Amino acid sequence: MSYSAREISGKEGWKDFLSIPLEIYRDDPNWVAPQFSEVRRVLNPTKNPYFANASLRVYVCYSDDKPVCRSIMVINRLHWSKWNKKSAFFGFFESINDIIAVKCLFDRIETDCRTLGAEYLEGPLNPNHYSELGILIDNFDASPVFFETYNPPYYSHLLDETGFSEICRFHTRINNNISATLSKSVRRSDPGVVDKDLTIRKFNILRLNRDLEIMLEINNDAFENNWYFLPLTREEYKFSAKFLFFVTTPGLILIAEYKGQPVGAIQCVINFNRLIKPFKGRIMPWNLPGLLLKRNGVKELVIFTVGIKKAFQHTGVSALMIKSAIKILQKYSTVSTTWISDENKAVIHISELFEMKPYKHFGIYSKPL
Numbered sequence: 343m344s345y346s347a348r349e350i351s352g353k354e355g356w357k358d359f360l361s362i363p364l365e366i367y368r369d370d371p372n373w374v375a376p377q378f379s380e381v382r383r384v385l386n387p388t389k390n391p392y393f394a395n396a397s398l399r400v401y402v403c404y405s406d407d408k409p410v411c412r413s414i415m416v417i418n419r420l421h422w423s424k425w426n427k428k429s430a431f432f433g434f435f436e437s438i439n440d441i442i443a444v445k446c447l448f449d450r451i452e453t454d455c456r457t458l459g460a461e462y463l464e465g466p467l468n469p470n471h472y473s474e475l476g477i478l479i480d481n482f483d484a485s486p487v488f489f490e491t492y493n494p495p496y497y498s499h500l501l502d503e504t505g506f507s508e509i510c511r512f513h514t515r516i517n518n519n520i521s522a523t524l525s526k527s528v529r530r531s532d533p534g535v536v537d538k539d540l541t542i543r544k545f546n547i548l549r550l551n552r553d554l555e556i557m558l559e560i561n562n563d564a565f566e567n568n569w570y571f572l573p574l575t576r577e578e579y580k581f582s583a584k585f586l587f588f589v590t591t592p593g594l595i596l597i598a599e600y601k602g603q604p605v606g607a608i609q610c611v612i613n614f615n616r617l618i619k620p621f622k623g624r625i626m627p628w629n630l631p632g633l634l635l636k637r638n639g640v641k642e643l644v645i646f647t648v649g650i651k652k653a654f655q656h657t658g659v660s661a662l663m664i665k666s667a668i669k670i671l672q673k674y675s676t677v678s679t680t681w682i683s684d685e686n687k688a689v690i691h692i693s694e695l696f697e698m699k700p701y702k703h704f705g706i707y708s709k710p711l
Contacts, residue, residue, distance in 0.1 A: 345443055347403040347450035356382065358402050358409035363436045366494065372485040373492060374615045375623030380585075381434070384469065385414065391577035392470055395420050399454060403437075403447040411437030411444055415451050416469050417458055420572055429708075430460035433468040433475075436493075437500060444500045448709075456711050464509070464708040466491070471570045472582060476512055476681065476704025477501065484702075487613045488589060488644050489680050490514065491704060498705060506707035510569060512681035515698035520677045523697045524668060537600070537658050542666045545595035547587075554583055556597060556604045564606075564649035569683060588634070589614040590646075596666050598650075598659050606650035606659045608667055613642035613678075643674040648689060655688070664692060671696065 350359055360378050367373035385400065387393035396418035403411045413435045422428050432451060437444050448463070455463055468474045474491045477498055486492040498508075517523055545553050555576070562573040574582075589611040598606035617633050617640065618625060625633070645667075650659050671677055677696065681704055682689050 343406055345403060345405050345446040347401055347447045349450075349454075350400050350402050355400070355402065358404075359400060359412050362402070362409050362412050366436055366438060370494075372483065374486055374619045375621075377618070377625055378623045384473075385434070389581075391575060391581050394575075394577075396470075397458075398469070399451075401447060401451055403443045403450075405440070405443055410440060411435075411447050413447060413451060413466075414469055415454065415463075416467070417455075417460060418470070418572070421570065424572060425570060428459060428461040429464045430455040430458070430462070430711075431467045431469070432463060432465035433473075435466045435477075435497070437497070439494070439496045439500070441500060441503050444504050448504050452709075452711055461711055462708055463506075463711060464706065466707075471568075471572065472574065472578075476706055479511070479703040479705050481702045485619065486615060487642065487678055488611055488615050489646065490702065501707045504709070506709045508705040509708040510683075510706040512683055512704045512706075513700050514679050514681055514702045514704075515693045516676065516678040516701040517696055517698045518676050520671050520674060520696065524672050539601045540598065540605075540658055540662050542596050542598045542662055545592040545597065547592045553595075553597065554579060557595075557607055557609070560597075560604055560607045560651060561647060561649045563651045564655075566652070588630075591637075594643075594670060596663065596670075598663055600654065600659070605654040606648075606663055608648045608663050609646045610667075610670060611644050611646045612637055612640045613644055613676075614640070616640050616642060641673075641675040643671065643677045645677065645679045645693075647680070648692065660688070660692065664695065 348355075350356065360381065363375070367375075384390055385398065387398050396416050399415045401413050401415065402409050413432045416431045416433065418431075437447070452463060466475060466477060468491070474489055476491055478491055478493050479498060482495050558574060558576065558579040565571050566573070590609065594610040596608045597604055617636055621629065648663070650663075677698065678701065679693060679698065682693070
């Protein structure tokens with residue numbers, strides 16, 4: 343059996359890249375196929391503004407000419423400057439349970455990384471910090487919710503055997519009976535005296551571009567010191583928000599203001615994976631009206647982001663946002679979070695107020711080159 347890893351391009355190469363997960367998850371009832379056209383959009387350097395400052399290479403490993411594993415490699419020199427670490431990132435990693443194939447794949451990627459001056463290979467990031475990230479470590483018996491990665495249990499072993507080590511771990515939280523929680527202490531709790539200059543409002547769809555700019559401003563300020571964070575450009579944020587209102591509604595996005603100036607925001611999304619799972623990655627334009635009609639029937643909510651500008655993180659903004667969030671959460675049966683760092687004590691405290699327990703864990707891996 344012979345193995346070869348190649349940098350791919352062209353129609354046939356992309357066909358092989360996209361086909362690999364179809365084989366891996368063929369009999370897995372929990373897998374939710376990504377929209378294949380969206381994968382191509384995200385990994386198109388001429389369309390995705392993230393690649394204005396980053397380079398992308400796409401790889402497939404073949405066993406006797408059959409595609410068996412894949413990954414991308416990204417280098418962003420802005421990351422090198424801010425974090426003083428010359429890391430390349432891998433992502434969209436998928437593989438059959440074949441350590442020889444995985445070693446062949448990463449041998450090729452690592453060679454290219456060294457040529458480009460990188461000193462570490464880290465990931466998975468799909469394709470950057472703002473995307474789905476990490477290898478799922480536990481709870482493989484449940485389908486991923488929106489913005490969660492999913493993989494077979496053997497992925498962490500493959501990376502360990504290839505010389506990677508886990509450097510960072512995130513977790514999600516969940517409450518499968520949020521109505522019971524809200525009927526108890528959280529719903530009755532008094533957030534204290536809230537400054538009269540603090541107000542909260544819904545996202546204004548009639549002023550879409552203005553409010554997208556506000557969300558960008560808040561998040562770039564709030565998350566500036568987060569792990570490996572780079573500020574998003576206006577173009578990047580609009581690119582990522584293209585399908586925003588398929589997964590959320592203006593009423594699920596709240597903006598806090600102090601004397602009329604935006605200082606915080608909370609964005610919730612429905613678990614849209616519940617609706618797209620049957621389409622196996624091939625949603626057609628004529629399917630979209632039906633999906634939109636079914637959104638209200640989904641009673642699983644994901645708290646996507648909670649951002650408060652640094653200057654207001656120890657003020658009454660969080661209390662006001664908690665009080666306002668309760669009105670949203672009480673309409674759902676299950677509420678979960680996207681990934682949370684163990685060091686993010688403020689968000690963990692808020693999630694504990696809503697009795698959200700640790701649920702899934704995700705690892706980020708690194709290898710010196």
